Amino acid sequence: MTTYLIRQTRPLGADPVDLLLDGGTIADLAPRIDPPEGAVFVDAAGTIALPGLVDLHTHLREPGREDAETIRSGTRAAAMGGFTCVHAMANTSPVADTAGVVEQVWRRGLEAGWCEVRPVGAVSVGLAGKELAELGAMSESDAAVRVFSDDGICVHDPVLMRRALEYVKAFDGVIAQHAQEPRLTEGAVMNEGVVSADLGLPGWPSVAEEAIIARDVLLAEHVGSRVHICHLSTAGSVDIVRWAKARGIDVTAEVTPHHLVLTDEAVRGYDPQFKVNPPLRTAADVEAVRAGLADGTIDIVATDHAPHPAEAKDCEFGAAAFGMTGLETAVSVVAESMIDNPAHDFDWADLARVMSATPARIGRVAGQGRPIRAGEPAHLTLVDPGATWRVEPAALTTASENTPFAGRDLPARVLATFYGGRATVLDGRPVDAPREAGH
Incomplete structure (x- = not known):
């Protein structure tokens, strides 16, 4: 599994920190983390980190x-x-x-x-x-x-x-x-x-x-x-x-x-x-x-x-x-x-x-909705709070286009999603997900 070093995101809007995701968990959280060998960098400056x-x-x-x-x-x-x-x-x-x-x-x-x-x-x-x-x-x-x-x-x-x-x-x-x-x-x-x-x-x-x-x-x-x-x-x-x-x-x-x-x-x-x-x-x-x-x-x-x-x-x-x-x-x-x-x-x-x-x-879902801290499962969402984007139905990922917000400019946008420490979305684009992904 890829190791990710997320640079300078703001958990729940708090002060910026680095997050190290390794082995499906949040391995470390600190103001600055020295990158381990082979880690993939994610520039998250200005983003909000959410569980x-x-x-x-x-x-x-x-x-x-x-x-x-x-x-x-x-x-x-x-x-x-x-x-x-x-x-x-x-x-x-x-x-x-x-x-x-x-x-x-x-x-x-x-x-x-x-x-x-x-x-x-x-x-x-x-x-x-x-x-x-x-x-x-x-x-x-x-x-x-x-x-x-x-x-x-x-x-x-x-x-x-x-x-x-x-x-x-x-x-x-x-x-x-x-x-x-x-x-x-x-x-x-x-x-x-x-x-x-x-x-x-x-x-x-x-x-x-x-x-x-x-x-x-x-x-x-x-x-x-x-x-x-x-x-x-x-x-x-x-x-x-x-x-x-x-x-x-x-x-x-x-x-x-x-x-x-x-x-x-x-x-x-x-x-x-x-x-x-x-x-x-x-x-x-x-x-x-x-x-x-x-x-x-x-x-x-x-x-x-x-x-x-x-x-x-x-x-x-x-x-x-x-x-x-x-x-x-x-x-x-x-x-x-x-x-x-x-x-x-x-x-x-x-x-x-x-x-x-x-x-x-x-829903009694173990491992989801957990605080952003070391040792917790690495289920994370990074949001750009300053972004504005226009909803174009044909550009959405869902198989159907029946959105009531077609043509509307909306604030904030999801830039990255990590499911069990694996990136499913990076830079606002989906990352191909392998079969039999673990939780």
Whole structure:
């Protein structure tokens, strides 16, 4: 394995240091390190060093929808975005509801070698919401699943949700809920409000999200289990999670980068790139989720990277698929909405907390999200905070081009990613990853 000497980077924005990566670990950290023989130099002056990023919510589409993304293309995009670990959601074909499927996803992640892939197991068989999937078998498989979700579909039946919460306690698992009351969102394609009324599009009320969150935090309290709220998007949801935490309920929540910056006003052009689940909300909701992220009510940022082939978005708004890509733009969007925002006290250490340390803890991922210090695994991301770059969909690494930030200039850019001490990205370009890369 190559030895790297990273010169004069700033861990979490602190004073510049040299970092020596050797044998898959951070071998040394000091103001100045004498280069060992054969070391590869990385000039990192002016960069911010972050622990490798961890995404708790990624759609890699494989198996079954390789026309949109593959594990190889998706994890390559993840590396370009600074991620060293992603959690692959279960809504594949076949659904990841058995030990066999999650092990297949996990092994293909190993073969790709771009980052660690942690499969998310389905809560219910076939995502049908009728009976529990093989939660125990998936947890005991080589994939060691700890996060379970029917994401894309709400676990609507309260009895099934209770049973799932009870079951995962045995192996310290967590149920990640897609909070969407189905009866309140039938046919809905965007946020219910002034804009939907102006456009004549079926609206998706905030209460459809908030009602499920309220129910599930109470169920988690009742059975003494962990519940995680996926892609929280409304001011009311922030209030409910804040109340639950004050009550001592074991709840965590995520917000996506796009819900930190985009509002339902973006839909006025009927552009399907802005169709997403949950929908883009109002400016007041955006400010509420920003405040919730800043004060710790919302625990993490998760991308909900949702690639689609061109034909799924190249159609009228109502018929288009829900979802946006997000792995390669996540750091920049969070930097723009939070770090560069004087309204909130949020810095690079906070970004590391919400995009690395805390998602690793929620997902129970050993070795990821660790502090930048000697002896720790060498999962690292180097970001140029002063860079500005334009998002060109065709230039992104993901196999799909459905980004809502096309043509937009974003601040900060990932220059290098190191996964287990091996460079997967250098100078903003991918480095070919060998198969069977270790963790």
